[in-house]
Amino acid sequence: MTLRPISLLLLLALAGCGAEQSSAPAAPPVERAAAKPASSKQMPALTVETFQGGTFNLADHRGKWVVVNFWATWCAPCLKEIPDFNAFAKSRPDVQFIGLAYEEIERADMEAFLKDHPIDYPFAILDVYNPPADFDTPRGLPMTVLVAPDGKVAKTFLGPVTSADLAAAIDGGASAVQ
Known part of the structure; x- marks a missing residue:
């Protein structure tokens, strides 16, 4: 079980509320496993099987900007983004x-959709009940996350975005991290 910072603060505050000292023996020290670098929403991990038949692993693209675009075939603004x-x-x-x-x-x-709306970059169909854990669940579509070459989220766009918006964020170093 992982405690969130707020849960940890609450737990510490509650622990300090008891005025009496317990005479129970101290718990034995807990042996911790070696810490592995954890993925997070700040530096997300993403591995998906693409519709085209390959595997896309976000970590394999370090050194490049990565545009992660959540979209749907029924979303009119999403369809406008595809050719751009x-x-x-x-x-x-x-x-x-x-x-x-x-x-x-x-x-x-x-496949029928792609005949009218070809997509030239890799994409995957997500399980809407099991979206990628390291990304915010879309509150609306389209939602586009710009990941910097160092693997950190540089900017998130909710709603339609253009290539000019992406270029401005990339060429400006995505200084407005969101």
Whole structure:
């Protein structure tokens, strides 16, 4: 069980509330396993099987900007982003895209959708009941997360975003971290 900082503070405050000292013996020290670097929403991990048949691992793209775009086939603003993202992805070798289709859709239905809306960058269909743990669950679509070359989240866009918005954030170093 992992305690959140607020839970830990509450636990410490409650521990200090008891005025009487306990005569119970102290618990034996707990042996801790070696700490592994944990992923977090600040430096997220993401590994998904792509619709195209490969595996996308965010960690494999360190050194590049990565655009993580949550979208759906029924989302009109998402559909407007696709051609713009296709062009931007082709024009910027320093940027990697991964689309995350946030909907329940059968493969055949997605294949039919792609005939009218081709996507030139890798994407995966997410289980809406089990979204990636290191990313905020979308409160609306589209939602785009810009991950910097060091693997940290640089900016999150809720709502439609253009390649000009992405270029400004990337070329400006995404100084407005959100």
